Amino acid sequence: MNNQPEQILHNIFLIGFMGSGKTTVCGCLHKMYGMEVVEMDSMISKQEGMSISDIFTEHGEEYFRALETELLAGLRDQNNIVVSCGGGTPMRENNVALMKKSGRIVLLTARPETIYERVRHSHDRPLLENNMNVPYIAELMEKRREKYEAAADLIVETDGKKAAAICGEIMQKITSQM
Ligand code: S3P
Secondary structure (H helix, E strand, O other), rough: OOOOOOOOOEHHHHHHHHOOOOOHHHHHHHHHHHHHEEEEEHHHHHHHHHOHHHHHHOOHHHHHHHHHHHHHHOOOOOOOOHHHHHOOOOHHHHHHHHHHHHHHEEEEEEHHHHHHHHHHOOOOOOOOOOOOOOHHHHHHHHHHHHHHHHHOOEEEEEEOHHHHHHHHHHHHHHHHHO
């Protein structure tokens, strides 16, 4: 069933560190509110015909970052979508400006230990591939914190919470800000 509150016509951009729950929460917002999902990493991977790790290896990080910006620019005229951004997407000011134009930016947070537990078996996160440990995650997260927080219209902590509760919290905060 589509429970989408009538007044939520804009898009939602989920940002946050790798493993902060963006993809899971996207799926949940789709189920609970009928929002269409855009998974940036999957779209880029499909478009390029290779994994994110292979894009980094073959073309380099800057090439990948340009694809992220191109993808966001292409979403400008969409409505009622929830976008799961890559963890590094909000590091570029231009990307944040593009997101602000068409929706609300929601930052999902989690403790480094929680992130580690969620991503430790993943092999499609090139930035963590040789750095899969809590101190590295904590350090990179700290480096990014200022930009994440500056970009966010609202912040939701995810530690110990179920996806449905996080979705409810997002919607409640968005509607209370209107
Ligand atoms: C990245 C996060 C990844 C992916 C790429 C780079 C980052 O996405 O875009 O590996 O810079 O934090 P997830 O946050 O979905 O893992």
